[in-house]
Amino acid sequence: LDAGDGAALAQLLDPLHPADIADILEHLDRKPRAALVRLYGAGFDGEILSELDESLREDVVGAMAPEVLAEAVRDLESDDVVDLIEDLETPQQEAILDALTAGDRVAVEQSLTYPEETAGRLMQREMVVAPEHWNVGQAIDHMRAHADLPDQFYHVIIVDPRMRPTGYVTLGRIMSHSRSTRLADLVDDSFRTIRASQDEEEVAYAFNHYHLISAPVVDADDRLVGVITIDDAMAILDEEHEEDILRLAGVGESRLLDGVFVTMKRRLPWLVVNLGTAALAALVIAQFEDTIAALVVLAVLMPIVATLGGNAGTQSLTVTVRGLATRDLTAANAWRVIRREAMVGVVNGLVLAVPLGLVTALIFGTFGIGAVIAAALVINLIVAALAGVMIPIVLEKLGVDPALASGTFVTTVTDVVGFFAFLGLAATVLI
């Protein structure tokens, strides 16, 4: 790379999969990355851009010569182009759109009219369609006659005269039947359509739940507008999981490759919220300053009750958030799960409280303090279990992503209840 030897570079990179070349680009610093992109030049495959982390795409597109960029995007399927340009700045978007053929450009622009994160953005326009009355032979002849079939397709979609999909036939079934078999007789019973306006999370769920391989996308009039394939659904499933896991930790949309400033900006808001909830907990403790002054050991023990409550709450919370995300937790079984969590809170509370109370009583030589910490722990674990399961359910009902906000609420509840129960009981019983 330092020697500027383009031929040697091409020889190195050409045998690699675009996803691996994208990985290499992601590992490089900004300057050598731009140098590599310029040097690789004409060999640069459009799929490398698709594979690249979104945070770097703008950079890399900026480093590419316009004619290289045009060449690179021309071979992409329409859904990949949409995915590529939806996050770019307007001048870069224009450059890419200009590079497309008129037909592709229309397809991409139509997809962009659908809101972000909907099926309309995910679908590709390239598909194979057959009228209801065709037989296997006609379908095969039709495919042979068209050199520009999609790179990947798994079904022939059957449509009625008004372009409404009525079923689809897997290529495997077409292959294995005689030319005279009617397509309508081979229709796959896994067939379901997806609305272009549907949220992409629901699309991923449907693919995973019903084991779909591809699904036709229809507009508000039930007319066929595109097709979504399982590889895109898998990528969305991966993204949604990532989002959930990061949101649960209060990290928003963090990416491993973000710079210091972006990372800081994404994490700070949640820490500020947390500063507020920690101040609330401090306020509760402040009410008991006299109690603590009279018995300093309370300050030593109080974090134990709060911490265990926080962890137990996080356990219920995580199971609940997952249950909501996978649709296993519904109105029909919510009460069963809430009852179960409450029981677990009681049992775990007792199991932990008895030894904790005994050891505390032994260390400090009085029965009272042991009883107080044990009782406070049981109370806090029950509250933690209930908060952990009910807060996400309520947030979901209110239309807020439970992964995003539940954690703060739950630990605030367990901190406040933990300190209040422990210090309050101590103030009443011990002093």
Add this chain to the structure above:
Amino acid sequence: LDAGDGAALAQLLDPLHPADIADILEHLDRKPRAALVRLYGAGFDGEILSELDESLREDVVGAMAPEVLAEAVRDLESDDVVDLIEDLETPQQEAILDALTAGDRVAVEQSLTYPEETAGRLMQREMVVAPEHWNVGQAIDHMRAHADLPDQFYHVIIVDPRMRPTGYVTLGRIMSHSRSTRLADLVDDSFRTIRASQDEEEVAYAFNHYHLISAPVVDADDRLVGVITIDDAMAILDEEHEEDILRLAGVGESRLLDGVFVTMKRRLPWLVVNLGTAALAALVIAQFEDTIAALVVLAVLMPIVATLGGNAGTQSLTVTVRGLATRDLTAANAWRVIRREAMVGVVNGLVLAVPLGLVTALIFGTFGIGAVIAAALVINLIVAALAGVMIPIVLEKLGVDPALASGTFVTTVTDVVGFFAFLGLAATVLI
């Protein structure tokens, strides 16, 4: 159901997708579930069993009449049978194996010889294979002649005379070329094989990374033994994510439908570990009992430093664990990420510490306590950032799943450092 009207039940259930029937079974209590299974009887499709949550399968299989069970499993692909029986008790396994044809039984038993959670368990044995010298016409005739093609297949796998796969051709490309085209000329460049002994997590990663649709599985001698399709890889990806998210919360393998006792057993160990780490933190506080006795307000403020550190640590930790899971974080960029985290810790520490210090100083009317809490917070956020990124990296190097153990380590570090820094500084500066 109460009326025992089997015909009406069948009429209700038959139009539903097996995945939806499995959902209904999951929502029922044990007794009505068994009643439904018995009443549905002969209509019971094997795929319902595959879709069912693992924790309920044993129950449902137990409720099925032997001949219904035999009928139900006979139509499943070999990978679904393997998935179904690997968690069952031996007598139930035998019952299912006995119901299979001799050929299927051998296939299933061979798959079961591979260790759990490897590619060998995931693969199906049903596949379409062609020798290297065939052309499109021969492949199509071969498929037409075989009525027992797999339900779903997307590639014809090309093998050399020793049954080693050398490439594959998508059905779409076979369709769109003339009968005389050699298969070898249509080979798809996404082709890669998977070893039967490979971990299923790596398989899911490869499918997601390289956008594979199906991949041939080879044994230690590179001979073709099966094929894995993307829908199975997607299910594994889903499971691995689930595992990570639950492990990060210290919930192990929890399922939403587990009973109280099972749930308790799965959550208690982590709470016990946490009791130990909380006791450690209490021990640190105990060293400063005299300091707290002299200045009780320290007890009020100390949880703020510890809590914020815990949350900042969880943020770095989660990003790091995800980076390791997606292989975006490697030895090549680990130092860059560690430096970035440390910088973010410094910056977020300062941004939060200045207002916190000022407000504290104002409320208590002395500059000293404000300076102490601000300094302790900066120290703890830097330590949190470093612990959050370095602990999972070290655990991964040691071969421990970082999702499983990192959380406890990181919050222990931030609690101990938080209390020690705040109380230690206070003892030195203020008293």
